[in-house]
Amino acid sequence: MSRIPHVPMKHFLSIAGLTLAASSVFAQFPGVTEQPPADLKKGWDSITTREAKEILTYLANECEGRGSGQPGFQKAADYVAAHFKSWGLKPMGDNGTYFQNVPFQVTHFVDAGSELGILGLDKSILAGKGFRMTTISTTSSITGILAVVKVTGDSAKFEEGSLTGKVVLLYADRVTPSLRNAISRQNPAAILTVSSTIPPINYNATRVTSATPTAPRRVRVPMGVITDHAAAYLVANLDMVDANIAPEKGAPITLSRGFVRLKANVETKAIGVPNVVALLPGSDPAFRDEYIGIGGHLDHLGKQGTVVYPGADDDGSGSTAVMCIAHAMATNPKKPKRSILFMTFCGEELGLIGSSYLVNHPMIPLNKMVSELQMDMVARDSYGAQNGDQQRMDIVQENRDTIRLVGSKRISTELDKVIQEANKYVGFKFKYDAEDVYTRSDHYNFASRGIPIAFLFDGFTPDYHQPSDTVDKINFLKLANSAKLYYLTAYAISDNPKPPVHDVVAKGR
Ligand SMILES: [Zn+2]
Structure with missing residues (x-):
C-alpha cells in the first residue's frame, strides 16, 4: 500500500519559514489556535512529531515485532526502561527495576x-x-x-x-x-x-x-x-x-x-517477560497516594517463521505516546499533584496477559488508581471495513483528525468530559462508534476492577495484524496529538480536588 499523505504539503511549507515559537501554533490539528495553560507549556512543547518518529522508528524497525518472549521484545523493554531512567522516573518493577516479570512459557x-x-x-x-x-x-x-x-x-x-x-x-x-x-x-x-x-x-x-x-x-x-x-x-x-x-x-x-x-x-521452558513500569510521584502530599495510570502495550506479533510483524501502529504508537507523555511530565516544571504510573505491557496480543498480571499483582493499591488512560493504535487514519464489518466502511480522507474514544463514559461520564475539555487544545474529532472493541485492550482489566478508563483507538485499516503495519504509514501528527491529549487530561484529573466520579457504576462493565 502506498504512503498516505497526512498533512497537506502547503502546511509544511507555511511553517518552514516561521520562528520556533510561532510554529507551535500549528502543532495541533488545523483550526485549533488555543494554547494550553502557560504552566503546562514546556512539557506540551516537548511532545513533537520528531520525538514520536524517533521513538517509534526504533520500536517498529529494530525490535523484530516485539513478540512476547522473543529477543526483540526484551530489546524494546530495555529501550523504554533506559528512557524512563534518563527522565528520572521511579522504577516500579521487581527489585528496584523497571521490569515487572510476568510468568510465561x-x-x-x-x-x-x-x-x-x-x-x-x-x-x-x-x-x-x-x-x-x-x-x-x-x-x-x-x-x-x-x-x-x-x-x-x-x-x-x-x-x-x-x-x-x-x-x-x-x-x-x-x-x-x-x-x-x-x-x-x-x-x-x-x-x-x-x-x-x-x-x-x-x-x-x-x-x-x-x-x-x-x-x-x-x-x-x-x-x-x-x-x-x-x-x-x-x-x-x-x-x-x-x-x-x-x-x-x-x-x-x-x-x-x-x-x-x-x-x-x-x-x-518457563521465562519471565516484563511489563515496563515507572512512576512520577505526585507533587502534593495530600494527593500523592492517588494514581493515574497511563498505558499502552509494548508487544506485538513478533517474528513468525521468517516474517516480522513490525506493529508500528499496533501498538508501537501507543507505547511511543506513553513515553512522550512521561518525557513531557518529567520536563515540565509544574508536576501533577497525583502520582502518574506509566505502564507498557507485555502479552497483550496473547490475551491481555501483562495487564492481567499487573492488576493481580499491583505495585500500587489499585483502589487508589483514579483513572487509567489507554492508547492502543493511535496513529493511523482508518479506512476500509471496521472490525470486519463490510457495512462500516471508513474513508481515509474523513479520518485524518479523528480518533475513537472508547469506554470513556462507561464508569465515569466526568472522565469523558475532562477529555473533551482537554481536546479544545488539540482538535481531535472524536468518534464514539467503536464500543465493540471495549474488551480488546489492557484498559479492560482496569475497568473490570471498577477503575474509570478511556481508550484511544484510531480504528482499523487493512494493515491490522499484518506485516504491512509499518512506520512509513504512520500519521505522526495524530500520534503526538494523542500524547498531548492525555498529557493535558492527566494533569486535569491530577489537579482536580476530587477524582472522576463513578456515576455509571454498575452499567456496561
Ligand atoms: Zn493487536
Whole structure:
C-alpha cells in the first residue's frame, strides 16, 4: 500500500519559514489556535512529531515485532526502561527495576528426534536438514495423506474440505498471510512450505496461567518449511493422483495414496517477560497516594517463521505516546499533584496477559488508581471495513483528525468530559462508534476492577495484524496529538480536588 499523505504539503511549507515559537501554533490539528495553560507549556512543547518518529522508528524497525518472549521484545523493554531512567522516573518493577516479570512459557521446535517420512518406508527426512517446523506448540506425531498444492499469485481459493486432515506441501511464489489463512481454514494436519533453504529455530511464547480467563485462542495449524529436495523425495516415493476439483471451485490439488508421518519435538521452558513500569510521584502530599495510570502495550506479533510483524501502529504508537507523555511530565516544571504510573505491557496480543498480571499483582493499591488512560493504535487514519464489518466502511480522507474514544463514559461520564475539555487544545474529532472493541485492550482489566478508563483507538485499516503495519504509514501528527491529549487530561484529573466520579457504576462493565 502506498504512503498516505497526512498533512497537506502547503502546511509544511507555511511553517518552514516561521520562528520556533510561532510554529507551535500549528502543532495541533488545523483550526485549533488555543494554547494550553502557560504552566503546562514546556512539557506540551516537548511532545513533537520528531520525538514520536524517533521513538517509534526504533520500536517498529529494530525490535523484530516485539513478540512476547522473543529477543526483540526484551530489546524494546530495555529501550523504554533506559528512557524512563534518563527522565528520572521511579522504577516500579521487581527489585528496584523497571521490569515487572510476568510468568510465561516459551515453546520451540527441536530438531533432535524430529523427522518426516513415508509410512512403510525406512528412510526419513531429518529435521534441521530437509525440513524444520516454524509454528508448532506441542510435541506431535501427525499422520496424513500428502496434498500437493501449487499456487500462483497471492491468494487462492480451496474447495471446502479438500485439505482437511492432510499434510499440505505448498508450492507458492509468495506465501502471504492471507494465503496461509486460506489454507488453515481448511483444517489441514500441517502445512509445509517448499523453499530452497530452511529457517532457523523459532521461539513462540505462550502463557502459563492467567488469573483473568480470556477467550480460548484458536489452535494454530502446525507449519514448517521443507527443502525442494526433500519435497521432491516425498512426491517421487508416493503414488500421486489428481483430486477432481472443478477449476471454479478451487486450486488444483494432487493427493498421495500412501501416508506421510511427521514427528515433531517441542521443548517448553518457563521465562519471565516484563511489563515496563515507572512512576512520577505526585507533587502534593495530600494527593500523592492517588494514581493515574497511563498505558499502552509494548508487544506485538513478533517474528513468525521468517516474517516480522513490525506493529508500528499496533501498538508501537501507543507505547511511543506513553513515553512522550512521561518525557513531557518529567520536563515540565509544574508536576501533577497525583502520582502518574506509566505502564507498557507485555502479552497483550496473547490475551491481555501483562495487564492481567499487573492488576493481580499491583505495585500500587489499585483502589487508589483514579483513572487509567489507554492508547492502543493511535496513529493511523482508518479506512476500509471496521472490525470486519463490510457495512462500516471508513474513508481515509474523513479520518485524518479523528480518533475513537472508547469506554470513556462507561464508569465515569466526568472522565469523558475532562477529555473533551482537554481536546479544545488539540482538535481531535472524536468518534464514539467503536464500543465493540471495549474488551480488546489492557484498559479492560482496569475497568473490570471498577477503575474509570478511556481508550484511544484510531480504528482499523487493512494493515491490522499484518506485516504491512509499518512506520512509513504512520500519521505522526495524530500520534503526538494523542500524547498531548492525555498529557493535558492527566494533569486535569491530577489537579482536580476530587477524582472522576463513578456515576455509571454498575452499567456496561
Ligand atoms: Zn493487536
